Amino acid sequence: MSEPTKAPAPSGRAATKKELPEHFKSYRHVWVFVEQERGQVHPVSWELMGAGRKLADKLKVDLAAVVIGPQGEVSRQAAAEAFCYGADLAYVVADDLLADYRNEAYTKALTDIVNTFKPEILLLGATTLGRDLAGSVATTLLTGLTADCTELDVDPDGSLAATRPTFGGSLLCTIYTLNYRPQMATVRPRVMPMPERVARDPGRIVTHPLGLVEDDIVTKIRAFLPDRDSAKSNLAYADVVVAGGLGLGSPENFQLVRQLAAVLGADYGCSRPLVQKGWVTSDRQIGQTGKTIRPKLYIAAGISGAIQHRVGVDGADLIVAINTDKNAPIFDFAHVGIVTDAIRFLPALTEAFRARLSPHSRDRIAS
Amino acid sequence: MHIIVCIKQVPDSAQIRVHPVTNTIMRQGVPTIINPYDLFALEAALALRDRFGGTVTVLTMGPPSAEDSLRKALTFGIDRAVLLTDRFFAGADTLATTYALAAAIRKIGETFGAPDIVFTGKQTIDGDTAQVGPGIAKRLGLLQLTYVAKINTLDLEAGTIEAERRSEGGVQVLQTRLPCLVTMLEASNEIRRGGMADALRAARAEIVKWSAQDAGVADIAKCGLRGSPTIVKRVFAPPPRAEKATMVDIAGQPPADALIAHIFQRAPKLEAELAALARGY
Numbered sequence: 001m002s003e004p005t006k007a008p009a010p011s012g013r014a015a016t017k018k019e020l021p022e023h024f025k026s027y028r029h030v031w032v033f034v035e036q037e038r039g040q041v042h043p044v045s046w047e048l049m050g051a052g053r054k055l056a057d058k059l060k061v062d063l064a065a066v067v068i069g070p071q072g073e074v075s076r077q078a079a080a081e082a083f084c085y086g087a088d089l090a091y092v093v094a095d096d097l098l099a100d101y102r103n104e105a106y107t108k109a110l111t112d113i114v115n116t117f118k119p120e121i122l123l124l125g126a127t128t129l130g131r132d133l134a135g136s137v138a139t140t141l142l143t144g145l146t147a148d149c150t151e152l153d154v155d156p157d158g159s160l161a162a163t164r165p166t167f168g169g170s171l172l173c174t175i176y177t178l179n180y181r182p183q184m185a186t187v188r189p190r191v192m193p194m195p196e197r198v199a200r201d202p203g204r205i206v207t208h209p210l211g212l213v214e215d216d217i218v219t220k221i222r223a224f225l226p227d228r229d230s231a232k233s234n235l236a237y238a239d240v241v242v243a244g245g246l247g248l249g250s251p252e253n254f255q256l257v258r259q260l261a262a263v264l265g266a267d268y269g270c271s272r273p274l275v276q277k278g279w280v281t282s283d284r285q286i287g288q289t290g291k292t293i294r295p296k297l298y299i300a301a302g303i304s305g306a307i308q309h310r311v312g313v314d315g316a317d318l319i320v321a322i323n324t325d326k327n328a329p330i331f332d333f334a335h336v337g338i339v340t341d342a343i344r345f346l347p348a349l350t351e352a353f354r355a356r357l358s359p360h361s362r363d364r365i366a367s
Numbered sequence: 368m369h370i371i372v373c374i375k376q377v378p379d380s381a382q383i384r385v386h387p388v389t390n391t392i393m394r395q396g397v398p399t400i401i402n403p404y405d406l407f408a409l410e411a412a413l414a415l416r417d418r419f420g421g422t423v424t425v426l427t428m429g430p431p432s433a434e435d436s437l438r439k440a441l442t443f444g445i446d447r448a449v450l451l452t453d454r455f456f457a458g459a460d461t462l463a464t465t466y467a468l469a470a471a472i473r474k475i476g477e478t479f480g481a482p483d484i485v486f487t488g489k490q491t492i493d494g495d496t497a498q499v500g501p502g503i504a505k506r507l508g509l510l511q512l513t514y515v516a517k518i519n520t521l522d523l524e525a526g527t528i529e530a531e532r533r534s535e536g537g538v539q540v541l542q543t544r545l546p547c548l549v550t551m552l553e554a555s556n557e558i559r560r561g562g563m564a565d566a567l568r569a570a571r572a573e574i575v576k577w578s579a580q581d582a583g584v585a586d587i588a589k590c591g592l593r594g595s596p597t598i599v600k601r602v603f604a605p606p607p608r609a610e611k612a613t614m615v616d617i618a619g620q621p622p623a624d625a626l627i628a629h630i631f632q633r634a635p636k637l638e639a640e641l642a643a644l645a646r647g648y
Contacts, residue, residue: 038536042535103501103510128535134498135496135497135502135505136502138462142462145461146597148495166602167493171602171604175598175599176597176598176600177597179596219542219544222541224540225537227537289490296637307605318637333605336613336626336630337612337613337615338617338626339617340617340622352623352624356638
């Protein structure tokens with residue numbers, strides 16, 4: 001072992017001396033996979049378009065949307081919409097065999113166009129569809145794939161710097177795919193801000209054939225069972241969110257969170273330990289392995305604020321933290337904090353909000 | 368029927384230590400467990416064995432100490448445990464991991480019979496990538512069913528499986544051909560408590576231990592850190608927000624009112640919006 005020395009600051013291709021192999025040098029431009037299911041584009045695709053635009057501008061290359069879907073209006077519409085979110089061009093593989101997501105057909109479609117048109121960066125949403133597809137495509141292409149990135153940037157030498165939580169969300173790390181192309185990354189919904197939609201005429205559209213017949217695809221879709229509306233949690237897209245953590249002390253006390261949420265017309269969630277303890281169901285978990293939220297107001301009660309939680313709430317406009325420990329990490333990224341016991345404080349806060357927001361109290365003020 | 372379940376031993380706690388030079392995780396001294404998501408894969412495999420007979424082989428790749436997780440898996444009643452361990456595998460990213468695991472699964476097939484199903488958990492709690500399952504499937508040319516909540520039918524005669532796959536906004540009911548790879552969704556079942564006989568067997572059972580060479584890994588250069596296309600360059604804690612949090616003084620006026628005043632002072636438009644939301648609720 002050599003003497004421990006301070007690692008020099010990364011410079012140029014993240015401090016590695018390896019040159020990009022010759023056959024990868026023709027890989028250029030930034031691509032975003034536009035995910036659609038049953039005629040709906042997942043909003044994460046437009047969020048990625050915003051992130052991809054910044055990378056493409058920095059690299060001085062084009063931003064392309066990749067639309068894979070059924071023939072006809074659905075795919076045409078998705079491609080047209082992509083231009084309104086910043087695409088310079090769109091690649092479209094439209095075939096009725098692609099009407100519903102199946103790994104085999106989508107993997108072939110995406111792998112083929114990557115091999116044909118050679119992008120340097122390929123971004124996908126970290127949804128059930130995107131993760132299923134990205135893993136297959138990256139393995140087929142034998143390239144690097146960085147999951148659940150919270151930040152994407154390009155170094156001065158043009159390498160993609162993909163930052164994500166690591167070690168169970170205790171730290172962040174920046175990952176590079178230096179000697180392979182494309183550099184692939186997934187990003188979870190709501191991690192990147194939604195860019196503004198600007199009405200624009202569609203630009204250049206490049207179509208590419210799928211080259212499969214139904215008999216080539218082994219997996220068959222027997223049915224689709226949509227979730228009941230009541231089972232859907234809108235947590236990721238809620239304007240106001242109240243969440244509780246271990247500081248609540250017992251599963252019964254979680255109702256204090258729900259009561260405050262009800263008064264605010266808010267959605268509610270929790271930190272990871274509460275799901276692990278079985279106090280709250282996993283669809284309510286906020287953080288790296290749960291939902292990422294971007295509400296106007298986020299109230300965190302009895303949550304210490306581990307990094308894996310922070311990355312799920314950093315996009316909130318206003319973060320309010322209630323915690324007994326004045327040194328809790330949550331006060332490092334909250335905007336407003338109060339050092340007190342959430343169990344006793346939440347009922348008082350609920351009552352105070354109720355008094356302030358109820359129509360009766362407003363009438364009194366008005367009269 | 369032969370089922371292979373891939374599991375991973377992971378650090379149990381949020382305690383983390385990072386090697387200052389290589390920026391890779393230092394596993395010494397941290398208690399370890401079977402990745403909790405893998406327990407759903409184990410139970411799914413055992414439930415199928417209950418119905419259709421056959422054997423369940425559990426495979427893990429890791430340091431020699433990963434044997435502990437295999438002994439734990441044996442207490443649930445699995446039939447055979449294989450530990451893939453070699454210093455060449457250290458520092459592998461997901462692509463290099465699937466290369467080694469795919470080789471070991473081929474070798475298990477040659478040695479103990481070809482698998483009908485390979486199970487994994489949906490992801491691990493330390494890496495959180497969900498990439499290893501699909502990667503193994505692709506390398507072995509298996510069809511893949513990810514995020515499976517329920518296996519509806521398995522027809523060994525016809526070589527087909529029908530399963531319910533969680534997707535955005537609903538459940539896809541998919542039918543595909545065996546052999547295939549299934550990643551199980553959390554909360555899809557509950558791991559059984561093994562019997563006393565299983566516990567005794569687990570303590571005594573011989574674990575099959577394979578090096579890269581034993582497993583028939585063709586190209587060492589595709590394993591471990593060397594075989595990983597991704598490179599971790601920086602590991603860091605995010606800096607605190609530049610602007611410190613405004614702390615509400617809990618002396619003086621009722622703290623709830625003080626907090627609300629702070630909130631509306633910072634976000635003046637919020638009060639009207641909240642009032643509208645509260646009315647609509």
